[in-house]
Amino acid sequence: MYQYTAFDRQFVAQRAAQYRDQLERNLAGTLSDDDFRPLRLQNGWYVQRYAPMLRVAVPYGELSSRQLRALARIARDYDQPSAVVYETAQSTQGKLGTTHLPTGYGHFTTRQNVQFNWIPLTRSADVMDLLASVDMHGIQTSGNCIRNITSDERAGIAVDEIVDPRPFCEILRQWSTLHPEFAFLPRKFKIAVSGAREDRAATAWHDVGLYVLRTANGEIGFKVVAGGGMGRTPIIASALREFLPWNQVLNYLEAVVRVYNRWGRRDNAYKARIKILIKAEGQRFVSEVEAEYKDIIGIDGAPHTITQHELDRVAASFVPPALQEPAPLTAIDGALPADPKEALDYSRWLQQNVAPHKNPALRAVTLSFKRLGQAPGDANASQLETAAELADRFSAGEARVTHDQNLLLPWVHAAQLPALWRAARQAGLARANIRLLTDMIACPGGDFCALANARSIPIAAAISERYQDMDELHDLGEIDLHISGCINSCGHHHSGHIGILGVDKDGREWYQVSLGGADGSTLSGAAQAGKVVGPSFGAAEVPDVIEALLDTYRRERQSGETFIATFRRVGMDKFKQAANSVRQTAEAEPA
DSSP states (O other): OOOOOHHHHHHHHHHHHHHHHHHHHHHTTSSOHHHHHHHHHTTTEEEOSSSEEEEEOOGGGEEEHHHHHHHHHHHHHTOOOOHHHHHHHHHHHHHHOOOOOOOSEEEEOTTSOEEESOOOGGGHHHHHHHHHHTTOOOTTSSSSSBOOOEEOTTTTTOTTBSSOOHHHHHHHHHHHTTOGGGSSOSSOBOEEEEOBSSOOSOGGGSSEEEEEEEOTTOOEEEEEEEOOBOTTSOBOOEEEEEEEEGGGHHHHHHHHHHHHHHHSOSSOGGGOSHHHHHHHHTHHHHHHHHHHHHHHHHTSOOTTOOOHHHHHHHHGGGSOOOOOOOOOOOHHHHSOOOSHHHHHHHHHHHHHHEEEOSSTTEEEEEEOOOOTTSOTTEEEHHHHHHHHHHHHHHSTTEEEEOTTSOEEEEEEEGGGHHHHHHHHHHTTOOOSOTTSTTSOEEOOGGGTOTTOSSOSHHHHHHHHHHTOOHHHHHHHOOOOEEEESSTTOTTOGGGSSEEEEEEEETTEEEEEEEEOOBOSSTTTOSOBOOEEOSSOEEGGGHHHHHHHHHHHHHHHOOTTOOHHHHHHHHOHHHHHHHHHHHHHHHHHSOO
C-alpha cells in the first residue's frame, strides 16, 4: 500500500482543520449555508434526503486494517442521527411502504469509496480529524473535479496481470488532487486504470480509461479511451490513443481534461459530461486533444513527464508485503470440513470466493457483504472490525474494496483457507455467492438519496429473499444483477446482465428492466449497455419478472451456458415475452 509521507499527513491534517473552521463559522451563522455548501462538498459532505452523507475516498480501493477500524468507529460512534431526524425518516418511509433504515453502517460503493448516511453535520469535523489520523479524507469525492481513481481490486496480485497499475493510480491521484485548473470542470470526471488482460474495473464505462500495455519488446504504455459513462445517455468509451508511453500519461491527460474543460457544456448538467462532447465532436475532439498535447510537449516543456525515479519512488510502496510463514494451525483450523453440508459450503466458497494469485502459495479471497437484512455493500461496525481482524490475521493487514461492493483479502496463504473460511463464516461473511445472482450491485436509492426516483434496497431484498437456496443459485450460475434508484446510474444498471432502474410515474415507484449489459469482464464480454424489455413494472412485480427471466434462461440454456451467453444466443424476444407476461397476468387477475 502507498505510505503517506510527512507532507501528505500535514496536508490532510491542515485540510481537516480548515474544514473545522468553516463548519464552526457556518454553525455560528457567520458563513452562510450557500457559501458553506461548496466547501463541505469539496470534502465529501453531501446533504441527502434526511441527513448528511459522507463519502470517504479510498484510492484504488486499498484499505489497511487500521483504516478499517477507524471506519468501524465512525459507523458505531458517529453514524447515528438524532431521534427527530430518524423519526421523520421512518415516518416518510412508512408512506412509501415499510423499510428499515439502518444506522451505524458504512456502505461500499462501485467506485471503491465508503459512504456513511447518518452523521450529524455538527459532528462532521470530528470525523474529518479521525479520518486524517489514519491517512484518509473525503477530498474530491464530490464536485465537478477529478474523482477517486479506481482500479482492479486484484491489482498487483492477478495471474493475468500485465503491469501493476497501482503506482500509476497513485501518481494520478497526486496529480489530480486539488489540481488548480481542474477544480471546476463542467461536470464530475472519473478515471479507471486496468493492468490485466481481464478488465475488472469497468474501465470502458469511465470518462477516461487507461489500459496498461507491454509491447513485444517490453515497452510499457497505455491504451487511452475516453467518453464512457452511464446516466441518461449510456456510452462506451472510444479510443484516443492505442499506445501512449507511460511517462507521458499525465501530459496527455492534461490535454484531454483541458480540452474538455474548454468546450464541455455548462448550461445543461445532463449534457455536461465529456461523453456528450466526444459524441458530438468525434474526430474534432481527438484532433484538438492531440494539438493540445503537442503544445504541452513542445511549448510548455512537458511539465508532467514522469521520471523513472518518481515511478520507482511510488512503486516502492507497492511491493508485496513481507509475509511470514503462517503460524502452525490447530487441528480444527487446518482440517477440511468433515460434515457433508459444511464440506459442500466450503467447496462452493473455494469456487466462488477464492481466486488464484500471482504467488502460487497465496490466494485472493472475497468477503461477501451481500446477505439478508442488509443492503448490498453495507457493513456495520462489527463487520468492519471483523474484516480488520481477518485482514490482520490472514492478509498482511490489507483489504480492498471491490467494484461489486465487497471486500477482498489479497494476501492469504493457501494453507490458511480452511481457517479463514471458518472465521469468515462465523461472522456471516463467507456466503459463496460471489458473481452469482445475490451478489448484486445496488445504490442506496430513495431510502437515502434525494436524487432517486425509487428505492433500490427493498427491490434488492425481495429478490435476495426469493433466491436464498444455494443449490439454485449455483445452478443458475454467474449473473450480474445491477439496481439503480434513478437515471444517474450509481447502481450501474446499464452494465448488468439484468439491470433494474427506478423511475417515477405520477409520484409512484416503477422499475424498468433491461437485459444484455456488460462491464467488460471476461464473463460479460465487451462493455455494452443493456436494452429495456418493455414498459415499467410495479415494485411488487419485479421479483416475478426476475423469476420469469430466469425460468426462460433455464429452458433455453445449453449445457454449461451462462445467463448472458444464453441471452445473446437466443435474443431478446423470448425474454421480453416472459417479462411482460408478468404484467399481463397481473392485469388479468380480478381486483
